Amino acid sequence: MSDPLLVVILGPTASGKTALSLHLAKRFSGEIVSCDSVAVYREFEIGTAKPTPAERQQAPHHLIDVAAPAEVFTAGDYSRLGRKAIQEISARGRTPVVVGGTGLYLRALLEGLFAGPPRSEELRTRLRDREAERGPGYLHGLLRRLDPKAAQSVHANDVPKVIRAIEVSIKARKPMTDLWQQGREPLRGFRILRIGLDPDRTELYQRINARAREMFTSGLIEESKTLAGRYGEAARPLTSLGYKQAAQFLRGELSLEKAIEAAQQGHRNYAKRQMTWFRREPEVKWFAGFGSDPQVQEAIEQVIASALE
C-alpha cells in the first residue's frame, strides 16, 4: 500500500488559497493545516485574513490560533506542531491539506530544519551591543573567524542571519555549516503533491490593494489598538503587515490614507517575495490563476483525483 497523499497549496497572499483549500477539503474529506507565521497567533483576526468562523465550520483547521499574542513562535515550533497535526489527520484516514504562505515554515515542515541550538536572547543582545560599539562589519568579521563558509554565503548587511550563524556556531561549539552537513530530518510517510497558484501579477496586485483597504475599513485599526493595549506595541505580530501601518496611524505618524497605501505596498512587496521563494520549491504543479476561480479549482481537483487513484 502506498503512502497517503499530502496536498500542499502554495501561492502568494490573496491568490485564493483559502477558497481553494475549502473546496478541496470538502471534495476529498480533507483537513486544513495553515502554514502562516501570523495566523498562528490568537486574537489577530482582521489583519491576518484568517478563515472566518463560518469558513472554519466547513472543514477542520489546524495551526491557527496556536500561539499567545505575546509569545515567541518560530519555524521550529511550527514544524513540530505541523507534523503532529498532519500525522493525526492521516491517522483519522483523512487527507491533510497544507495551505502555505510562509515559505520558511513550509520548508521547515516538509524538509525539516538542521539540528541547531535554539535562540539565545542574551547572546543576541550582547552581539548587537558589540556591533553598535565596534561599528558595522564587526559581526560579519566575527563570523568569518567562527564559520568562514557561512560568512561567505551570508551578506555582511544581513545582520539577522549573521547573528543566527554566530549564535549557532558559539552555542554548538562548531561552525554552523558543519552542523548543516548532518542534514535535515524531512517529513516521511507521505506522497507530497504541491499545487502552486500563479495568478496574473496585475490582477493579484489589484486584489491585494482591495483586500488591504478592506482590512482598514472593517476594523483593523480598532483591533490593533486593543491588542497594543493588552500586549504592548512591541508584540511581534503587531509589527507585521497591516498591523504595523495601523499602529503608525494610531501614533499619528501617517494619515489614514497614507497608512492604507503603505499597507497595500507592503503586501504587494510581500507577494513578490513569496513568489521568488515558491519558484524554487521542488515539484510544484503550477496553475495560472486564482484559487477562487471555479475553473482552476476543477483543474486542480482532477490532478488530485488522479493522484489518489
Added chain:
RNA sequence: GCACAGGUGACCGAGUGGUUAAUGGUAGCAGACUGUAAAUCUGCCGCUCUUCGGAGCUACGGAGGUUCGAAUCCUCCCCUGUGCA
C-alpha cells in the same frame, strides 16, 4: 498684469560650468533565505548593440545663445505654486 519661488529620468528629490546617464529615496523587475521570515538582505533599473572589456544614441520644460565644455551662465517663450493687483 506685476513680484517672488519653481519646472531634473515612472515618482519624490540632490546637483548650480568639466571623472554627470546625472547622489539619495520610492516604485518596478530579478535573486537569496536552514528557529521571531508578513522578517532580513543582494543585484539590475534611459534606449540600442556587446566577444561583457566596452561601443553608440537620446536626456535635466521649449527654442536659441555664450563656452573647448552647460542640467548648471545669458535671452526669449511655455507651464506650475504663492503673494500683490
